[in-house]
Amino acid sequence: MKLIDRFNRVHDYLRISLTDKCNLNCIYCNPKNLQRTLINQTELLSNEELLRLVKIFLQSFEVRKIRFTGGEPLARKDFLQLFEEVGRLKKDYDFEIGLTTNGTLLKENLEALKKFWFNKLNISLDSLDPNKFTAITGSDSLHSVLRSIDKALSLKFAPLKLNAVIIRNINDDEILDFIEFIKDKDMNIRFIEFMPFTNNAWSKDGFISSSEIRNIIEQKYQLKTLDEKLSLVSKDYELIGYKGKISFISSISDHFCDSCNRLRITAKGKMKLCLFSNGENEIDFRRIFREEKLSQNEIEDRIIKALQMKEEKHSDIDSISRIDQNEMISIGG
Numbered sequence: 643m644k645l646i647d648r649f650n651r652v653h654d655y656l657r658i659s660l661t662d663k664c665n666l667n668c669i670y671c672n673p674k675n676l677q678r679t680l681i682n683q684t685e686l687l688s689n690e691e692l693l694r695l696v697k698i699f700l701q702s703f704e705v706r707k708i709r710f711t712g713g714e715p716l717a718r719k720d721f722l723q724l725f726e727e728v729g730r731l732k733k734d735y736d737f738e739i740g741l742t743t744n745g746t747l748l749k750e751n752l753e754a755l756k757k758f759w760f761n762k763l764n765i766s767l768d769s770l771d772p773n774k775f776t777a778i779t780g781s782d783s784l785h786s787v788l789r790s791i792d793k794a795l796s797l798k799f800a801p802l803k804l805n806a807v808i809i810r811n812i813n814d815d816e817i818l819d820f821i822e823f824i825k826d827k828d829m830n831i832r833f834i835e836f837m838p839f840t841n842n843a844w845s846k847d848g849f850i851s852s853s854e855i856r857n858i859i860e861q862k863y864q865l866k867t868l869d870e871k872l873s874l875v876s877k878d879y880e881l882i883g884y885k886g887k888i889s890f891i892s893s894i895s896d897h898f899c900d901s902c903n904r905l906r907i908t909a910k911g912k913m914k915l916c917l918f919s920n921g922e923n924e925i926d927f928r929r930i931f932r933e934e935k936l937s938q939n940e941i942e943d944r945i946i947k948a949l950q951m952k953e954e955k956h957s958d959i960d961s962i963s964r965i966d967q968n969e970m971i972s973i974g975g
């Protein structure tokens with residue numbers, strides 16, 4: 643059966659955060675000054691538990707896409723074993739596998755990812771300037787990310803997407819540099835609106851809307867709407883003479899809740915109905931697996947019931963910015 647909510651939205655996309663650990667301290671996600679206690683290793687869902695979950699969603703609910711995220715998913719010690727097992731499921735189920743990563747630990751794992759059927763690769767890249775990259779991420783690792791991107795291109799990962807969170811007076815002066823970066827590259831640069839999460843120092847002053855980013859681009863280039871949509875959440879364009887494609891993700895200024903098809907499993911093993919839900923109606927899979935020891939049918943019932951509590955859309959920006967304990971680093975974007 644398909645997972646359909648009260649608003650007739652089919653949920654066929656599951657995003658799983660593998661850890662709340664990250665080797666970067668991006669100012670918009672995991673700032674350095676954040677006093678954070680990492681989840682204890684034993685509190686993360688184990689590979690066996692994650693695999694059990696994945697199978698339930700594929701088998702019982704016809705989920706068609708699984709994406710691993712984090713924290714930094716490649717900072718989890720046993721990620722390759724999990725990825726191999728998930729890749730094996732491709733012979734029984736028709737689904738796509740994706741990974742969202744900061745790219746720093748990616749290069750040496752790309753061949754394995756190919757082998758395990760991970761074809762939907764999203765790499766975060768918020769600056770092309772080494773000093774600014776360090777200022778944003780707290781790490782001097784732009785060169786590693788760029789090398790990963792080059793290798794991913796040479797291994798023909800397609801579609802290869804770059805995620806850039808644009809923040810006013812931080813990296814908005816690089817918007818056109820990103821466009822030039824994709825000129826000869828078969829990839830999709832996605833400009834993402836800066837979203838508020840607990841402790842991420844979001845402010846209205848730092849926010850820059852997709853339409854403003856677009857205006858900046860259109861002062862120099864002529865964008866042409868793409869016929870084919872690159873994702874459910876983006877508005878997609880091409881530039882004549884440019885190989886790369888350009889997208890805008892306007893979660894704040896023009897939300898896309900009416901087409902939401904996503905469910906999320908956080909690093910703590912909780913199912914989140916919306917990126918901006920406030921902790922209510924979450925299912926705790928760790929408790930289900932370890933204490934309640936529910937049967938497969940009972941777990942399925944819980945998921946179906948929880949989904950019926952999903953709201954039609956997320957609240958306005960002021961309410962979102964006040965939500966407590968909604969840390970992106972644990973949810974995984």
Ligand code: SAM
Nearest residue numbers: 670671712713714742743744766805836837975
């Ligand atoms: N570590 C991985 C990475 O850097 O891609 C995966 C986790 S990260 C939380 C997933 C995505 O969320 C990244 O593309 C990141 O840019 C985005 N993200 C994190 N915080 C954000 C924020 N406050 N606003 C918009 N996007 C954000």
